[in-house]
Structure formats: structure tokens, C-alpha cells
Amino acid sequence: MEDYGNSDDEHQYLDDDEVDIDDNGYGFEAPATENMARASASSMVIPKESLLAAQMGDLLRVMDLLSLKEKHARTLLIHYRWDVEKVFAVLVEEGKDKLFAQAGVTVVENDHQVPLSQCSSTFCCNICCDDVSPQEVTTMDCGHCFCNNCWTEHFIVKINDGQSRRIKCMALKCNVVCDEAKIRCLVSARDSNIADKFERFLLESYIDDNRRVKWCPSVPHCGNAIQVEADELCEVECACGFQFCFSCSSVAHSPCSCLMWELWSKKFEVESLSLNWISSHTKPCPKCCKPIEKNGGCNMVRCKCGITFNWISGLEYSNGYIEVSEERPEHGKWRLESYYHCHKLYKAHTESFRLEYEMKEDIQDKIKILGEKDTSSKDFGWIKDGLNKLFRARRILSFSYPFAFYMFADDLLKNEMTREERKIKQNFFEDQQQQFETNIERLSLILEENFEKYSEHQLKDFRMRVITQSVTADYLCRNLYEWIETDLLGSLKHSVHKIAPFNSAAVEKASKIPYC
Numbered sequence: 405m406e407d408y409g410n411s412d413d414e415h416q417y418l419d420d421d422e423v424d425i426d427d428n429g430y431g432f433e434a435p436a437t438e439n440m441a442r443a444s445a446s447s448m449v450i451p452k453e454s455l456l457a458a459q460m461g462d463l464l465r466v467m468d469l470l471s472l473k474e475k476h477a478r479t480l481l482i483h484y485r486w487d488v489e490k491v492f493a494v495l496v497e498e499g500k501d502k503l504f505a506q507a508g509v510t511v512v513e514n515d516h517q518v519p520l521s522q523c524s525s526t527f528c529c530n531i532c533c534d535d536v537s538p539q540e541v542t543t544m545d546c547g548h549c550f551c552n553n554c555w556t557e558h559f560i561v562k563i564n565d566g567q568s569r570r571i572k573c574m575a576l577k578c579n580v581v582c583d584e585a586k587i588r589c590l591v592s593a594r595d596s597n598i599a600d601k602f603e604r605f606l607l608e609s610y611i612d613d614n615r616r617v618k619w620c621p622s623v624p625h626c627g628n629a630i631q632v633e634a635d636e637l638c639e640v641e642c643a644c645g646f647q648f649c650f651s652c653s654s655v656a657h658s659p660c661s662c663l664m665w666e667l668w669s670k671k672f673e674v675e676s677l678s679l680n681w682i683s684s685h686t687k688p689c690p691k692c693c694k695p696i697e698k699n700g701g702c703n704m705v706r707c708k709c710g711i712t713f714n715w716i717s718g719l720e721y722s723n724g725y726i727e728v729s730e731e732r733p734e735h736g737k738w739r740l741e742s743y744y745h746c747h748k749l750y751k752a753h754t755e756s757f758r759l760e761y762e763m764k765e766d767i768q769d770k771i772k773i774l775g776e777k778d779t780s781s782k783d784f785g786w787i788k789d790g791l792n793k794l795f796r797a798r799r800i801l802s803f804s805y806p807f808a809f810y811m812f813a814d815d816l817l818k819n820e821m822t823r824e825e826r827k828i829k830q831n832f833f834e835d836q837q838q839q840f841e842t843n844i845e846r847l848s849l850i851l852e853e854n855f856e857k858y859s860e861h862q863l864k865d866f867r868m869r870v871i872t873q874s875v876t877a878d879y880l881c882r883n884l885y886e887w888i889e890t891d892l893l894g895s896l897k898h899s900v901h902k903i904a905p906f907n908s909a910a911v912e913k914a915s916k917i918p919y920c
């Protein structure tokens with residue numbers, strides 16, 4: 405495969421296949437749907453301090469509806485993964501008794517019942533077989549009664565095991581979840597550190613057990629959690645600026661699917677260290693594709709997988725002769741070359757993204773200088789808009805390389821389409837990708853200009869070029885993305901390769917939670 409987009413004269417010539425702005429129907433404005441998506445944010449940032457309030461909000465809804473105590477509402481919600489709608493749905497469909505039984509909730513009419521054990525002078529604990537005074541025993545909602553010592557041991561083991569959310573009764577086959585107040589009371593009498601741990605786990609269950617809430621994966625951690633409206637595929641931006649994929653919690657990676665991205669990151673980690681060395685000293689085995697190093701003058705090389713092949717031709721030996729078998733050797737070689745190619749361009753564009761991101765401050769300074777000048781217009785939103793479009797386009801371009809590797813070169817999807825189909829799609833993809841790339845470089849180049857020094861007339865011209873070029877880049881970005889989403893990935897039998905829709909790939913900024 406040949407590299408494109410790296411020559412110096414790239415920016416000086418216009419392509420004939422330039423997109424006609426007037427024909428795309430968008431004019432100079434961003435598509436209306438996108439503005440709407442931004443206005444009605446469907447994700448929220450929950451700072452650590454507000455976690456309790458957010459959790460309390462959900463608890464109160466369930467407590468109100470079912471006239472429950474907090475502890476029972478919590479047990480219910482933990483069981484139903486903090487999905488309040490689900491609790492309501494089960495209530496309507498299966499009734500209160502079933503709802504409670506499934507979650508291990510037992511509601512006792514009178515909480516201040518006198519345990520039977522108090523009638524006798526001593527109580528024999530069924531677990532340790534010690535005789536203890538009635539003050540030394542605790543009865544759970546299910547009616548099971550054991551000595552405080554045994555309960556405390558049981559709780560501490562479970563808490564240390566990370567099972568704080570659903571500590572069940574000690575009695576055999578009893579499914580009831582223990583009362584959090586009783587756990588708190590007994591454990592804190594023994595060890596306050598473990599009691600703290602218990603509280604922390606209960607609070608964090610709101611995130612760890614919740615399908616719609618996740619910690620922001622930033623390192624070092626910013627302390628925020630993000631809540632989304634629905635747990636569908638989406639990419640979000642935390643208040644700290646970190647953009648991530650909500651389903652796999654790694655960096656926003658569309659148009660790669662989560663699986664592709666996972667495979668790529670692992671491969672990238674292992675291979676980027678030694679890739680330069682490997683490409684100059686090794687060749688891929690024609691059968692298993694692992695890189696092979698030749699350690700002598702002889703060109704008959706044996707791989708660990710068992711085959712022997714000719715170093716120069718890459719063809720496999722069988723019975724001492726070179727056997728021209730299928731098209732397999734070519735494919736293995738081509739696949740490794742594709743990997744080098746995608747790897748190199750992915751790295752190059754990720755680096756460009758980083759540099760362009762640093763340009764942000766520069767541009768803000770330039771805008772400030774312009775603002776102090778006596779210009780007729782003080783509105784420079786179009787520059788920021790152009791820059792944001794550049795960020796998105798560059799990011800999607802970077803991730804389109806690992807995507808292309810798994811879509812067209814790797815064996816991951818080889819059963820999904822014939823070689824001919826694949827080739828046709830690949831050619832079309834690469835044409836679009838190349839056109840997209842060219843236009844991103846143009847936009848980047850325009851935004852690098854020292855526009856703060858421009859005369860009013862030059863500034864008008866600059867404005868026109870920024871707007872035109874950012875609309876073009878964005879239009880190509882959307883086209884490529886939606887084609888990948890619906891035609892390439894959408895037509896696969898493996899639905900694991902679904903990606904977030906394009907509007908979400910704009911990486912929505914999560915809004916502040918209204919509690920604080």
C-alpha cells in the first residue's frame with residue numbers, strides 16, 4: 405500500500421473532486437440536528453461530593469412509591485442495578501411480593517419486636533454453640549438469630565471480600581439481605597476502618613452496580629462520575645476534558661468498535677516497542693504470520709509453528725521443495741505490511757491531534773489580540789467552531805486506521821465477506837479517507853495562519869476560508885463515518901462491532917448535575 409498525504413506540496417493543489425459546498429445543503433451553518441444534540445444533553449457529570457445526593461434521589465423515589473425504609477430501598481436498587489424504572493416495571497408485572505423476594509428484602513411489620521430468646525435467661529448460638537446472654541444476640545428481619553460475635557465475624561469477612569452490597573443472612577438457605585443499620589452498628593463496635601469501608605462500598609455501589617453511571621477513567625482520577633440517559637453506545641466528555649467511550653471506558657475510539665480498539669491497543673502495546681527493529685530484521689511467517697528472525701546465511705527458515713519456508717520468496721517448503729500454495733503467503737505478508745502502514749499513520753495523526761490541541765491556547769491569544777483591535781465584528785465563534793471541527797475530524801481520522809486494519813487486512817472479519825467484496829470496499833474506503841485527510845490538512849494549515857495581524861479585508865477572506873474548509877472537512881467526516889457505521893459495520897453478522905452514532909462521536913460534553 406502506498407502512503408498518502410505526507411508530501412510537502414500536498415497543500416498547494418486543489419483536487420478536482422473538491423466537494424461543492426452549495427450542494428451539500430448545509431450552507432455555512434453546522435447541521436441543525438447537531439446543535440440540537442448539544443442543547444439537550446443526555447449525560448451528566450456527578451462530582452464525588454454529589455454522589456450521595458444523586459444516590460439519595462433514586463432512593464427517595466423508590467421509598468416514596470413503595471413506602472419503604474431507606475435500607476430496603478437500597479437493597480432493592482442494588483439488586484436491580486439502580487434502575488428505578490426496572491423496579492417499577494417488576495412491581496407492575498410481578499407484584500410486590502415477588503419484587504421483594506427476588507431482591508432478598510423482608511419487610512417486618514414491627515421492627516421493635518422482642519426476640520424470643522429474651523424469654524430465656526441464656527441463648528445458645530447455633531453457629532458457635534456458645535451460651536450467651538440475650539443482650540449479646542441480634543435477630544435479622546428474617547427472624548434468624550445468632551450471637552453478635554458470629555454476626556460480626558460474618559460481616560467483616562464479607563466486607564473484606566468486597567461483598568458489602570448484599571451481605572446475606574448466615575442461616576442455611578436464607579436469602580435475606582442483612583439490615584445495613586445492624587451491620588453498621590456491630591462492625592463499628594469492632595473495627596471502625598472496616599465500618600468506613602462498608603460505607604464507602606455502599607456509596608460506590610451507586611456507580612459500580614449502575615449501568616447508567618460510570619467513573620470517569622481519567623488518570624489521575626478527576627473524582628467525577630458520568631451518568632448517561634440510556635446505556636446505549638455513546639462517547640462522552642467529562643468536565644475534566646477527558647473523552648471516553650461509555651461502554652468500554654477507554655479513550656473515545658470511534659469509528660473503531662470496542663472490540664477492534666481492545667485488540668489494537670494490545671497489539672500496539674506489544675508491537676510498537678519492537679516494531680522498527682522487527683520491520684528491518686524480520687519477515688512474517690507465511691503460515692502463522694509471526695515475525696521470524698533469520699539467524700544464519702541459509703535461506704531455508706523454520707518457524708516455531710512447524711513450517712519451513714524460503715526467506716527470499718516467502719514460499720513454504722514441503723518435502724524439501726518449495727510449494728506454491730494458495731495465496732496464503734502473500735496474504736500473511738500483506739497483512740503485516742498493512743499493520744505497519746496503519747500503525748504508522750495512526751501514530752502520525754495522533755501526534756498531529758496532540759499538536760493541534762496545543763494550538764488551542766495560541767488561537768485564543770490571537771483572538772484576544774483581534775478583540776482589542778478596532779474591527780467591525782467582535783464575534784470569532786467561527787474560529788473556535790473551525791478548531792472544534794478540526795479536532796473531531798483529526799480524531800476520527802486517527803482511529804480510522806486501526807479500523808481499516810481490522811476491516812480489510814486482519815482475519816477478524818474474513819468470514820463476513822468475500823475477498824472481492826472486501827477489495828472493492830477497501831478501495832472505496834481509501835479514496836474517501838484520502839480525500840478526508842487532504843481536507844483536514846488544509847483546514848489545519850489555514851488555522852495556523854497568523855490571522856491576528858490581518859487587515860479587515862484579509863480577515864474577511866480568512867473567515868470565508870475557515871468556514872468553507874471546516875464545513876467541507878466536517879461534511880467528509882460525517883460521510884465517511886456514517887458509511888462505516890451503516891454500510892461497513894452495520895452489515896456485519898457480528899453485532900459486537902456497533903459504534904456510537906455520529907452525533908455522539910462529536911463527544912458530548914456532560915452537563916453538571918443539578919443537585920449541587
Ligand SMILES: [Zn+2]
Pocket residue numbers: 529530531532533534550551552553554555
Ligand atoms: Zn455465635
Ligand SMILES: [Zn+2]
Pocket residue numbers: 544546547548573574575578579580
Ligand atoms: Zn435469615
Ligand SMILES: [Zn+2]
Pocket residue numbers: 620621622626627628642643644645646
Ligand atoms: Zn473526568
Ligand SMILES: [Zn+2]
Pocket residue numbers: 649650651652653654657661662665
Ligand atoms: Zn468502547
Ligand SMILES: [Zn+2]
Pocket residue numbers: 689690691692693694707708709710711
Ligand atoms: Zn509460524
Ligand SMILES: [Zn+2]
Pocket residue numbers: 689690691692706707708709710711712
Ligand atoms: Zn511458521
